[in-house]
Amino acid sequence: MVNALVDSGADDSVVSEQLRTQLRTPLFSEHNPFFRTAYDRVVEAIGRCMLRVNLNGVGQTSKFLVFQKCSHDLMLGSDFFKATDKIIDCGSTNFRLERSLQTNKVNSGLYAVNDVVILGTL
Numbered sequence: 001m002v003n004a005l006v007d008s009g010a011d012d013s014v015v016s017e018q019l020r021t022q023l024r025t026p027l028f029s030e031h032n033p034f035f036r037t038a039y040d041r042v043v044e045a046i047g048r049c050m051l052r053v054n055l056n057g058v059g060q061t062s063k064f065l066v067f068q069k070c071s072h073d074l075m076l077g078s079d080f081f082k083a084t085d086k087i088i089d090c091g092s093t094n095f096r097l098e099r100s101l102q103t104n105k106v107n108s109g110l111y112a113v114n115d116v117v118i119l120g121t122l
Contacts, residue, residue: 002074004053009038010077013062016070017046025049033065043067053080060084 002019012035020027026049033045045065052061053076062080 003072004074004076005072006076008078008081010035010075011079013064013077013080014045014070014072014075015049015051015064015066016073017066017068019073020049020064020066023051025051027066035065035067058084 014035027047028049029047030045033048034042035045036042045067047066048063049066050061051064052059054060060080060083062083064074
């Protein structure tokens with residue numbers, strides 16, 4: 001189980017290199033993937049990886065930017081929630097996801113993926 005930061009203001013989801021290594025997930029190098037922080041600082045990722053995230057029993061495979069240093073080991077950005085067609089209920093004390101209206105398919109045959117389980121309550 002991994003604690004994650006839900007950051008609806010972030011365009012991309014992020015994982016630390018330490019967690020990626022721990023999960024033994026392959027790193028795919030990309031040319032200059034950049035990320036702008038909340039403090040308007042631009043940092044360069046070391047690559048991307050694919051992770052299967054399980055939220056409240058619903059699994060979803062997504063891309064994550066990988067960074068050497070992160071404030072949190074796992075950050076779910078707006079790209080994750082757009083890809084899963086989920087809605088975050090911020091007014092509740094519990095983390096609630098609305099059901100998806102469509103099925104999003106990812107060709108996971110191209111990637112080695114590990115499961116990450118995230119508790120559904122804040």
